Amino acid sequence: MKAPTAAINQIKALLISAPDKIRAKYRAMATSALIPALQRTRPSGHLADPEYVTLLTLRALAARCQTLGAEIEAADMALKKILDSYAPLLCDLPGVGTEVASQLLITFGDNPDRLGNEAQFASLVGVAPVPASSGKTTRHRLSRGGDRSANNALHQVVLVRMASCQRTKDYVAKRTSEGKSKREIMRCLKRYAAREIYRQITNPRPAPNNSDLRRMRSELGITITTVAGELGQWVSIISRLERGLLRNDNLASAYRQWLAGQQAPDPIR
Structure with missing residues (x-):
């Protein structure tokens, strides 16, 4: 998933220094339209011609993006089939997609005998609250331990919920009014998300029929x-x-x- 992003960044950078004709035609395009447009080009000319070489390079990078996109879709389909077999209800939770569910299931599956409760799972994924009080100030900070890949997966869940889940938006507004920083609020949300995910893995509950x-x-x-x-x-x-x-x-x-x-x-x- 990082490779297509790198290729797109190369395309954007190349368009900045491309000949005027190419830059004027493609630079204003959105990425979703730019990649297919570059893939459809049929450059012709001599390798000593900067315009021809630039189009040739852009077309190769666009083809790389589309190939990688097809590989990602195939991998997602394979992961979805595995999830349907071992944890079919995990993706029912808000913000939990195929990639996030796969990473969390890997982290959980590698340590099934060591996880007796949700607090141990929270510690494993690096979201257990760490006391950081000083003087009259009582607070906790983010844990720097645990599986960082699983922690990143929970971070993505929290970001999605903060953008699209009304319950999470209400919680953020409430804690912000109490003087909590965004970092502290996200730490709390990660802990709550870890609790939901642990319960869904150990005692799955199907989503209601809508x-x-x-x-x-x-x-x-x-x-x-x-x-x-x-x-x-x-x-x-x-x-x-x-x-x-x-x-x-x-x-x-x-x-x-x-x-x-x-x-x-x-x-x-």
């Missing part, structure tokens, strides 16, 4: 764009929730309550 949401919305004649606007969410988030590709119990509950409020009351007889 297949009724789309049916209710369709019966009321409401568009998904309207729902997204009313709930303050992206359309893609609502769509994934309806299709069972995203678990967000609070959002699903709010969505269901909102749909119930849109139903016309029975006429008075």
